[in-house]
Amino acid sequence: MGVFRNKNVRNQFILSLFFLAFTGIIAFVFDRKAGIFVLLSGTGLCILQIVFAEKRYKEIRLLSQQLDEILHEGGSMELRHFREGDVEILRDELQKMLLRLEEQTELLEKEKMSLADSLADISHQIRTPLTTLNLLVERLKKNTGDISSRQSLLREAEQMLDRIQWLVTSLLRLSKLDAGAIVLKPQTILLSSFFREVMKPFDVSMDVRGQSLEIRGDGSTEVQGDYNWTMEAIGNVIKNSLEYTPEGGLLLIEWTENPLFTEIKITDSGKGIPKEDIPHLFERFYRGKNAGNHSFGIGLSLSRAILAQENAVIYGQNVSPLGAQFVIRFYKTVV
Secondary structure, eight states: OOOHHHHHHHHHHHHHHHHHHHHHHHHHOOOOOHHHHHHHHHHHHHHHHHHHHHHHHHHHHHHHHHHHHHHHOOOSSSSOSSSSHHHHHHHHHHHHHHHHHHHHHHHHHEEEEEEHHHHOOOOOOOOHHHHHHHHHHHHHOOSSSSSSHHHHHHHHHHHHHHHHHHHHHHHHHHHHHHHTOOOOOOOOEHHHHHHHHHHGGGGGHHHHHOHHHHHHHHSOOEEEEOOOHHHHHHHHHHHHHHHSSTTTEEEEEEEEOOEEEEEEEEEEESOOOGGGGGGGTSTTOOOOOOOOOOOOOOHHHHHHHHHTHHHHHEEEEEEESOOOEEEEEEEEEOO
16 A cells, blocks of 8 residues: 555554554453454554555645646646645645745746846837947048047037936836836935935036026925935936926926825926827837937836835826926825
């Protein structure tokens, strides 16, 4: 019988036989009938022990076969239930392990697909600026006399390299967020000082174009979010708004607070968002009707992905008498 392949069961059975023989002999010495009763009842108990052990062994063997099918043949992750108590407990623990294994496998597959998509996105999006950069290099090779013209071409090449670097960095960040490979660290952000910091990279370009900035809001208002990633998200929104703000135009940043959320509005004085573009503003690589040649359609998509990790939402709309407006809501955690 297969059950006797188990060393513990075999030793236990042999020990039971010795005990049965010993007690039977002792009983025969004092009373023959008692000896027969002991031998018969002991034999019956041994037979029952063998039957239950065999049943248990079959269930364990079946459980082992199921695990083998799952690991080597890609069978169903669902294990059948068993009547035997200990085997059922073992089955439940193994089922939990299999579910965790399945979750990890799905996560790895998701990360693999995300990485493949990201590489395809980078390859597709980087082709155009690289072609432009190659043309600039060819023009530099041919232009051997005019120093000012060469300097202008070099500046264009540097700007193109900066754009390529920004694109690759943004795509990698977006792919990591999609794959869940980045864990944001929430902290308290004071909006008044936060926006002073966010606007620093735009000071020179705004000054050159004569653009003005107006900030309105309670100086004590705070939100919860990862400081650096929130700066990335809102910085991309401001960058987008300034690109559509005309020379001499106004960028307005304001915030209000209520018991449910803190709302931030970023409004430019441009032409506004074409109606057909509004539903697609945050789609990856979507370039709107008024998008310039330097737009990749990635910044707002990255902003939404970051804000979604911070229990925040963003949407765009047009407002009168100004232009386009982006609304960001940081929802408060109910304690």
